[in-house]
Amino acid sequence: MSESVNVLFVCLGNICRSPSAEGIFRKVVEAAGLADKVSISSCGTGSWHVGKAPDARARAAAARRGVDISDLRARQIQASDLTAFDYVLVMDQQNLADVQRIRERNGGTRPELFLHYGRSSHDEVPDPYYGGEKGFDTVLDLIQEASEGLLAELRKTLN
Numbered sequence: 744m745s746e747s748v749n750v751l752f753v754c755l756g757n758i759c760r761s762p763s764a765e766g767i768f769r770k771v772v773e774a775a776g777l778a779d780k781v782s783i784s785s786c787g788t789g790s791w792h793v794g795k796a797p798d799a800r801a802r803a804a805a806a807r808r809g810v811d812i813s814d815l816r817a818r819q820i821q822a823s824d825l826t827a828f829d830y831v832l833v834m835d836q837q838n839l840a841d842v843q844r845i846r847e848r849n850g851g852t853r854p855e856l857f858l859h860y861g862r863s864s865h866d867e868v869p870d871p872y873y874g875g876e877k878g879f880d881t882v883l884d885l886i887q888e889a890s891e892g893l894l895a896e897l898r899k900t901l902n
């Protein structure tokens with residue numbers, strides 16, 4: 744059992760999938776009354792978008808579900824994140840390989856595919872960046888379901 748837990752979502756750019764996961768999971772945690780016990784952040788493996796707000800399409804899709812992610816700003820993962828965060832949840836196999844490479848050199852929390860906490864047969868949140876608007880709704884559906892599974896998991900470890 745622990746008093747609190749912290750969760751890091753990781754994608755490639757930190758402007759589409761992982762900030763969406765941060766926003767949706769924060770809403771799920773707040774609805775469960777656990778906001779003071781769970782801290783949530785996100786980052787990207789790449790550096791191209793550092794400092795930028797989430798993609799306009801991701802902001803709009805989240806807003807349609809009552810989630811405001813417009814204040815988030817992209818940052819790149821650092822080796823120290825793997826020691827700072829209890830859960831490091833990646834969106835796809837490429838993110839997993841990239842974070843595993845960091846962990847091989849520096850140790851820390853073992854990264855996992857976020858969708859392992861979902862019930863669907865998908866194990867990757869597809870990159871929506873080069874697709875249309877609809878891709879962003881698919882991303883949010885997958886994130887919502889995995890967020891509920893993750894909440895159930897965290898409830899087991901929190902006091």
Ligand code: 4NP
Nearest residue numbers: 754755756757758759760872
């Ligand atoms: P994300 O999406 O990893 O979900 O933030 C992407 C954002 C930007 C790029 C790729 C994926 N990009 O190549 O710039």
